[in-house]
Amino acid sequence: MNVGLAHYLVVSIILFCLGVLGVMTRRNLLVIYMSLELMLNAANLALAAFSRFNGNLDGQVFVFFVITVAAAEVAVGLALIVALYRHRQTAQVDDLTTMKL
Amino acid sequence: MQDILFYVFAGLALICGFLVVANPFSRSPVTSAMFLVLTIVCLAGLFVLLHAFFLAAVQVLVYAGAVMVLFLFVIMLLDLKVEERRKLKVFSMVGGLISSGAILFIFLHHLLRAPLGEPATLPAEGGTIPLGKLLFTQYLLPFEAVSIVLLVAMVGVVLLSKKDLK
Numbered sequence: 001m002n003v004g005l006a007h008y009l010v011v012s013i014i015l016f017c018l019g020v021l022g023v024m025t026r027r028n029l030l031v032i033y034m035s036l037e038l039m040l041n042a043a044n045l046a047l048a049a050f051s052r053f054n055g056n057l058d059g060q061v062f063v064f065f066v067i068t069v070a071a072a073e074v075a076v077g078l079a080l081i082v083a084l085y086r087h088r089q090t091a092q093v094d095d096l097t098t099m100k101l
Numbered sequence: 102m103q104d105i106l107f108y109v110f111a112g113l114a115l116i117c118g119f120l121v122v123a124n125p126f127s128r129s130p131v132t133s134a135m136f137l138v139l140t141i142v143c144l145a146g147l148f149v150l151l152h153a154f155f156l157a158a159v160q161v162l163v164y165a166g167a168v169m170v171l172f173l174f175v176i177m178l179l180d181l182k183v184e185e186r187r188k189l190k191v192f193s194m195v196g197g198l199i200s201s202g203a204i205l206f207i208f209l210h211h212l213l214r215a216p217l218g219e220p221a222t223l224p225a226e227g228g229t230i231p232l233g234k235l236l237f238t239q240y241l242l243p244f245e246a247v248s249i250v251l252l253v254a255m256v257g258v259v260l261l262s263k264k265d266l267k
Binding site: 004008048071 | 118181243258
């Protein structure tokens, strides 16, 4: 059976769901952040597949923008995590309960 | 040949993606980061199979190179002790399984019912030249906007990492 659009989409969906699972279950801020990157990558794969099988390049340009913005986002997010660690000496979400009633 | 490569890369990407999220042998963030690098490299392979050569190069250079080095740098900087085995919260476990299962179900359900149609007769070739032409003509404004986003991010990071953050 020839590999088509559906195959790529299924891989992308499963990767996205793994990312969701990681965000929901892991307790370490850095690992949660990596799961977010996994979800972004899954979306990128879907966009590139759509672009290939529709015969126009707009999807790939969009992936390019997603990668750029993700790089900026990672830099800011990690700086926030480092600043948080300086104040609280922890990177576990369980210990960050200031806003809990 | 291409089909075999697809299955190899896709299978490796899924296995490594699973090991990022739930590694039964180690809970250290460094292991997760390493498996994320592997996932990203496998995805770059899939991009090559999709003829998105420029994206594959950018994926390896920017993601596996810059972003993951940043991740590892922060992990080393924080010097996280080996995470003691905290009890997995049943609530978050169940919540995570239900939400990701629901997303999986909805997507697959619609994928199976949607008519995907015929693939284009002339599939897109994502070399550097066509992509660059598109980027500097039709998408010039977003391209410039992204440069401002990067500048703002840089200023923000410098500000955030100052010692006396109030």
